[in-house]
Amino acid sequence: MSSEDIWIIGAAMTPFGRFADKDLIDLAAEAALGALSDAQISMGDVGVLALGNVYEANSHNGQRLQKQIGQTGIPVFNVVNACATGATAARVAMLSIAAGESDIGLAVGVEKMGKMGMIGGAARPREEKKVYAASGRYGSVIRPEGILGTGTMPGVFAQAGMEYAFRHGVTPTHFAKVAQKNHAHSVLNPLAQYRKEFSLDEILNAEMISYPNTLPMCCPTGDGAAAVVLVSGAKLKTLGLDVRRRAVKISAAVMTSDPWTETDQVQPDVNTLTRLAADRAYEQAGIGPDDLDVVELHDCFATAELLHYDNLRLCDPGGAGEFIDSGAPWRDGRIPVNVSGGLLSKGHPLGATGIANLFEVTAHLRGEAGQRQIEGARVGLTHVIGLASACAVHILEAAPR
Amino acid sequence: MSSEDIWIIGAAMTPFGRFADKDLIDLAAEAALGALSDAQISMGDVGVLALGNVYEANSHNGQRLQKQIGQTGIPVFNVVNACATGATAARVAMLSIAAGESDIGLAVGVEKMGKMGMIGGAARPREEKKVYAASGRYGSVIRPEGILGTGTMPGVFAQAGMEYAFRHGVTPTHFAKVAQKNHAHSVLNPLAQYRKEFSLDEILNAEMISYPNTLPMCCPTGDGAAAVVLVSGAKLKTLGLDVRRRAVKISAAVMTSDPWTETDQVQPDVNTLTRLAADRAYEQAGIGPDDLDVVELHDCFATAELLHYDNLRLCDPGGAGEFIDSGAPWRDGRIPVNVSGGLLSKGHPLGATGIANLFEVTAHLRGEAGQRQIEGARVGLTHVIGLASACAVHILEAAPR
Amino acid sequence: MAGPMEGLPVQHGGSTSTPRQIPVVDYLVLGDEPHLSARQCRSCGALYFDRRNACAKCFAAEFTSSRLANTGRVRAFTFVHRVKRPFVSAIVDLDGGGVVKANLLGFETPEDVAPHVRVALTTFVVGTDDDGTEAIAFGYKRLGKTA
Amino acid sequence: MAGPMEGLPVQHGGSTSTPRQIPVVDYLVLGDEPHLSARQCRSCGALYFDRRNACAKCFAAEFTSSRLANTGRVRAFTFVHRVKRPFVSAIVDLDGGGVVKANLLGFETPEDVAPHVRVALTTFVVGTDDDGTEAIAFGYKRLGKTA
Ligand SMILES: [Zn+2]
Numbered sequence A, B: 001m002s003s004e005d006i007w008i009i010g011a012a013m014t015p016f017g018r019f020a021d022k023d024l025i026d027l028a029a030e031a032a033l034g035a036l037s038d039a040q041i042s043m044g045d046v047g048v049l050a051l052g053n054v055y056e057a058n059s060h061n062g063q064r065l066q067k068q069i070g071q072t073g074i075p076v077f078n079v080v081n082a083c084a085t086g087a088t089a090a091r092v093a094m095l096s097i098a099a100g101e102s103d104i105g106l107a108v109g110v111e112k113m114g115k116m117g118m119i120g121g122a123a124r125p126r127e128e129k130k131v132y133a134a135s136g137r138y139g140s141v142i143r144p145e146g147i148l149g150t151g152t153m154p155g156v157f158a159q160a161g162m163e164y165a166f167r168h169g170v171t172p173t174h175f176a177k178v179a180q181k182n183h184a185h186s187v188l189n190p191l192a193q194y195r196k197e198f199s200l201d202e203i204l205n206a207e208m209i210s211y212p213n214t215l216p217m218c219c220p221t222g223d224g225a226a227a228v229v230l231v232s233g234a235k236l237k238t239l240g241l242d243v244r245r246r247a248v249k250i251s252a253a254v255m256t257s258d259p260w261t262e263t264d265q266v267q268p269d270v271n272t273l274t275r276l277a278a279d280r281a282y283e284q285a286g287i288g289p290d291d292l293d294v295v296e297l298h299d300c301f302a303t304a305e306l307l308h309y310d311n312l313r314l315c316d317p318g319g320a321g322e323f324i325d326s327g328a329p330w331r332d333g334r335i336p337v338n339v340s341g342g343l344l345s346k347g348h349p350l351g352a353t354g355i356a357n358l359f360e361v362t363a364h365l366r367g368e369a370g371q372r373q374i375e376g377a378r379v380g381l382t383h384v385i386g387l388a389s390a391c392a393v394h395i396l397e398a399a400p401r
Numbered sequence C, D: 001m002a003g004p005m006e007g008l009p010v011q012h013g014g015s016t017s018t019p020r021q022i023p024v025v026d027y028l029v030l031g032d033e034p035h036l037s038a039r040q041c042r043s044c045g046a047l048y049f050d051r052r053n054a055c056a057k058c059f060a061a062e063f064t065s066s067r068l069a070n071t072g073r074v075r076a077f078t079f080v081h082r083v084k085r086p087f088v089s090a091i092v093d094l095d096g097g098g099v100v101k102a103n104l105l106g107f108e109t110p111e112d113v114a115p116h117v118r119v120a121l122t123t124f125v126v127g128t129d130d131d132g133t134e135a136i137a138f139g140y141k142r143l144g145k146t147a
């Protein structure tokens, strides 16, 4: 228990779903109060608040949350980083602790998307211009979506999947198996937005959204929040035995953005920044992929999860297809991946996601994940990626017993 | 030059104004490249990027900026904190350095507001509801603006001013003198949005916006960007003599939010969090208000500047009226305040403001402020406040000569 | 001195000709004696007008309701211009506790508003919906004046 | 095999009856031999299609223009459904350098798109404005097929 380490001592998430009767701050407050209570502290103990939210990013939700749960004058950081927004909030709280500016931090991620339909799936209608005139950085005369390919999220992750398929010979069935697994896992998670199992045939024959991803291979939109309470190692030593016993160490915390690649200029490269982050995280933690007992990775689309097996080094290079075929990422497999149901079933309220996966892995490392518990889990990894582009990888370890 | 200190080695700002032919990223790139060039480094040296922007907060402008000036895979934090957004970006870069995660950070603040009119001045028309129904946290049936008082920025800062007037007997003339001073100062600043002097009578007789603030007592909206390059003390020791000589030490960096106060529940309290931040900053830096050679404070409205003389302890308690009467905050006075022209004349592109004031004080401490230079300035203070609510105070010191 | 900015005084009572009325915010209680009602923290006594998740002062989560006084003193004000219908906004410290923001009624010029002038709550119709329901708002007039 | 998704082939040349044409993006150069033109970093050779502030690869700020090849290989693709007019999007590695995103034309099913299949640029009218100006887009068809 080094003084320089940072630990999670409280974690909570709301159920993910659609909550028309709750506002954004109700969700954030529920998660925040849950995490504080889990950590056996109050807002009066918190030295820094970081809040992540995408769709209402400039509503200063951190301060709105304070007004509902405790105004103590502490610094508040409102952050946004697409689907890595929640993880970014956690990172800011960690930075404040590591910098010695606070010893307890609260990071909250929240999103209220309602019934937006699929992420990025809707091309907004636009008034047709009467007279063509070039504008913007590409000198466009009309909106290029659908004319010069697609830039929507389903399209980007579909193409990223097919790039892998061309290189390594995986098939639509391999991608569909990812969705089959995650939907099956979700049945055990009471917090998941959907808890319905699908057969491989049902998935393959469902409505095609963006080939090779059918509807059950795309994450839903939804509402939800998650929160974690973070402390310095020095502070942890002063806390009660029960808090120390349940504390989870952050062995690695890495955030990256897209380094320059040639293809990245026309479509976000979801691989390189994940590989960078994963490699640095393994180095920081001093462990390798084989040491992982549980992984929550960013399966916004089924194609994405398959790529990330490879990017996170869970499988041999190019071997993601064999990896899913072998059953390795199932909850009874060698490296259980997305036992929460993943974004595909648990849901993906953007700002909440990066903290929700910290909550999930924390629950397993504490042995408190209920029916979906991975028995004896001691080390876990979380991964999120937001376009364009931010990636965060955290490696968590259970307290020594 | 302690290894634990953080230093500014590069600073730049675009002119503030209206730039219809530049997009948000053009402005951010101009400031960022200017700051990098000033620091004699390139994007390849930067270990963390923090970008602050309010109106397009969820467009991931940090990454959009990287795509235009350098994609190196570093962590990017997009932050928003109302008018303290730029300062918040600077704080995140500092946290990363203080935490030991990077040794050079780039913080950029940018805003493109175009011709929005006065900040918060326009009540948006809303479709009248056919049937009244209570909604929201106050069970409102109609929009309360104008019916249950005002919550717009001009109104909030006008009322904050009148609260001070009731308590301490200051008059509309005292407030107008603030605007007179800042507009007079702006004439010397080539980067200011407006550079026009006004007589006290002109200011008092101008169009009333929200009593006691007339039009020249309200800041304009505009476009602009500012950037700073920050380094650890350890890194600074490895840099060239010229860089070290021009480096400016951040002796204090404090961010606060509203602690609970009774009035804060109906109108943001702009005083308490500023006082908290200032007192902590003086303690951190080990100096007092009398040591300050130059101050850039958040004069979004003339009333605000007068309050902040008191909040920042520049005057005796309750003595802000006498302070402006004495000429103390004029550029040839005892504690020059807003020699840039302040928000009132220099302009207030929200996300840029908190970094623009770091740029301004840095310029003076380096002796590079041109015509508006405060001769021999060695110590300066910057202050921003955004509702609701974030306040940042920085104290900067020139490198030992 | 009800000017055009104040709307009409409200008729209270059981007359069948009285239209249905609804307060513009739920912390305004109508009836024979219109008044404000706040959520009060059971633990520390802090007062709030909005629906609460917890107390921002002491972090407790239980609230009771508290009737606030109809009289108080003006802590701050502004005359708001550059809007369709200029108005006077004020922050009022209520007698016995509580601070509220509302319009000041019957003050014609800034010089009219003496520091910490005493005021009293009044209500008025601010609009009528398509069902004929009247929205009732509140404001503050100089204490002692009749609406 | 120009299907309904592809629009009409473009008539190039100086005929007076030819309507005015404008490329949908400024990196598409029309004329007798329509082709793509990229901004190329003078320092490191990196290629970009957009207006640049600097080079994202090497941070230099000087650019020249570079004509890209009209042929290449499909690196990735998707058939996009749930939109009014389904289309095929692809990322194409151009011969000699450069990567571009555009629609694939003339591929009917995903199975049609062999890994890294060779394709060639083609242009088509994608719309006409009220002045009669035609917007010209580009896409890629199987190499060897005529438009
Ligand atoms: Zn309380």
Ligand SMILES: [Zn+2]
Pocket: D041, D042, D043, D044, D045, D046, D055, D056, D057, D058, D059, D060
């Ligand atoms: Zn280059």
